[in-house]
Amino acid sequence: MRKYLLSALLALPLPALADPAMECSDTGSQIELRDCLKGxxxxANAALSQALGYAREAAADLDDTTGRQSAGPALEAAQQSWEAFRDAHCDFVGATFGGGSGTGITILSCRISLTRGRVEALMDHAG
Structure with a gap:
């Protein structure tokens, strides 16, 4: 089982393995790390906004082509659900730190990772 898991991990593109906190780890203090993560x-939020715009355009085009109004509303419902999931999940991840000094950094890192994944998923359906 481990052999297959390792093979699967090695097949992933490098960004899929990246941890935002590790990307900023050479910044020094926790304050500098938090500032790097905020950037x-x-x-990531700007990329999400752009990808969502592309996905909305593609959904509108599809709805126009098919004469239905289903892709646009489905995208909006999915985005609202995703945002709720991201916030709840990252709050949970932060809670596992028991209020320690790394809680905020962990929450930021979680949100960045999930947002990057959402950008990728939206771009898969953006036309």
């Missing part, structure tokens, strides 16, 4: 979060 990453801003960039």
């Amino acid at each position: 990453d979060q801003i960039r």
